[in-house]
Amino acid sequence: MLDRTDTRVQTTLKTGWKLLGTIRPRSVGEIPAGQNWALGCETLCRDYIYWDTYKDYVVPLGIRTIRLQGGWAKTEKVQGVYDFAWLDYVIDDALSKGLEIWLETDYGNPIYEGAGTADLGAGFPTSEVGLAAWDRWVEALATRNRDKVKKWAMWNEPDIGASKTPRMIAEFNMRTAEIIKRVIPDARIGALSLARIDPKYLDACLKVIAEAGRLDLFEWVIYHGYTKNPDDAYANVEKMKEVVAKYEPRLKMWQGENGCPSERATKFALSGHDWSELTQAKWNTRRMLGDLGHDSISSVFTICDFDHTGREINRKGLLKINHKRSLAKVKMAYYAVQNVVSIFDNNLVRQKDCSCTIHCEQPITWFAYRNETIGSDVLVFWNGATFPRDDNHTLPATITVEGGEYSDPVWVDLISGRIHEIPEDCKALAGGKMILERIPTYDSPVVIADRNLVLK
Numbered sequence: 001m002l003d004r005t006d007t008r009v010q011t012t013l014k015t016g017w018k019l020l021g022t023i024r025p026r027s028v029g030e031i032p033a034g035q036n037w038a039l040g041c042e043t044l045c046r047d048y049i050y051w052d053t054y055k056d057y058v059v060p061l062g063i064r065t066i067r068l069q070g071g072w073a074k075t076e077k078v079q080g081v082y083d084f085a086w087l088d089y090v091i092d093d094a095l096s097k098g099l100e101i102w103l104e105t106d107y108g109n110p111i112y113e114g115a116g117t118a119d120l121g122a123g124f125p126t127s128e129v130g131l132a133a134w135d136r137w138v139e140a141l142a143t144r145n146r147d148k149v150k151k152w153a154m155w156n157e158p159d160i161g162a163s164k165t166p167r168m169i170a171e172f173n174m175r176t177a178e179i180i181k182r183v184i185p186d187a188r189i190g191a192l193s194l195a196r197i198d199p200k201y202l203d204a205c206l207k208v209i210a211e212a213g214r215l216d217l218f219e220w221v222i223y224h225g226y227t228k229n230p231d232d233a234y235a236n237v238e239k240m241k242e243v244v245a246k247y248e249p250r251l252k253m254w255q256g257e258n259g260c261p262s263e264r265a266t267k268f269a270l271s272g273h274d275w276s277e278l279t280q281a282k283w284n285t286r287r288m289l290g291d292l293g294h295d296s297i298s299s300v301f302t303i304c305d306f307d308h309t310g311r312e313i314n315r316k317g318l319l320k321i322n323h324k325r326s327l328a329k330v331k332m333a334y335y336a337v338q339n340v341v342s343i344f345d346n347n348l349v350r351q352k353d354c355s356c357t358i359h360c361e362q363p364i365t366w367f368a369y370r371n372e373t374i375g376s377d378v379l380v381f382w383n384g385a386t387f388p389r390d391d392n393h394t395l396p397a398t399i400t401v402e403g404g405e406y407s408d409p410v411w412v413d414l415i416s417g418r419i420h421e422i423p424e425d426c427k428a429l430a431g432g433k434m435i436l437e438r439i440p441t442y443d444s445p446v447v448i449a450d451r452n453l454v455l456k
Helices: 051-061 085-096 128-144 166-183 199-211 230-247 277-293 332-343
Strands: 019-022 037-040 065-069 100-104 151-153 188-194 220-223 252-258 296-300 319-323 326-330 348-350 355-359 364-371 376-383 395-402 409-413 418-421 427-430 433-441 446-450
Touching (some): 085 100, 252 277, 277 364
Antiparallel strands (some): 364 376
């Protein structure tokens, strides 16, 4: 069902400018390693969705790192007997496709008293028996994957559901990470995986790890945190970065789970709002590029809708399902994420000191980048004043960039991937200064870049 034509996404957005072409998607094998992106392939551990339902759509999306969950309860159904066949199948197939695994250690296991359940929010093991069984499973999981998995994450969202204090979470993180490091000394581990974007809560967790002298176990600090307007998250993200730097500047930030439904939901994050495929695509691209602009690795949640047994289908997927083994369609957000990934690879370096002003009726969020290889700049911007709207109303802006490397700038819509020529009477390039007038802006990311960078 993957549409590879130039008209794969059609919206009501109109510029009146000449259409030059459409972004050419790049699959995983065409993009250099070391991306800023990760892709959610979660809930396989609870059979809410199946790898075979969507596996053929992962590589064409272009994101190399995929998030999987270890699934203790699915692996150990009889005490002391591990059956990793289901996880081996997924990991081996993903590796054969050129993907990289980011493996999360969760959830609990009801066959042990005090070991929690397989449900999100049920809480990690607390009993002596449960913790000992957890330790054995983590060691078995790491041993099984020592040559396959180098990126690891801790228990998902331990700060929701069953009550856990920051100390309990920190100590459980250290306990788990120490086992993984003992088995895989060069493992790269993300700490905490907190549901919230709360600087004080993060501080309380990191303080415990710092006092134990075990910050060396971790490479990343992982957080989630859903906001109706994706731009609203970053005030707290910046404060969280300050907290992390206080304890260990070496640690990097990783937004580990964020996505938006493509329709109204009654449960789960961002429920109770009339989302659409268009607003989902806007939300996801704003989150990705906001994360990139704030120096956080960005994870897209999730590749495919999943049927949360006993609740409802979670429609945050880039692919829509009829049911667990049947896809209904490829959503607009899939192609929009594909467009972002195709342009924003590791050849782009953020220009933190870029001299740029954008004058518009509403405040505009923007970030500047430079492709050092070819000496060409990229500017991305959107109206971040509100949550994404289900229309494509634009406002004109005047953009001034001094010292940038632009010789033949074009205007690119990241939702549709369409590349438009900027009329001559709207642009002035002289003396290292670019002035663009009457440039359409809206509540979704738009790129200004040289033609040869985006039109291939």
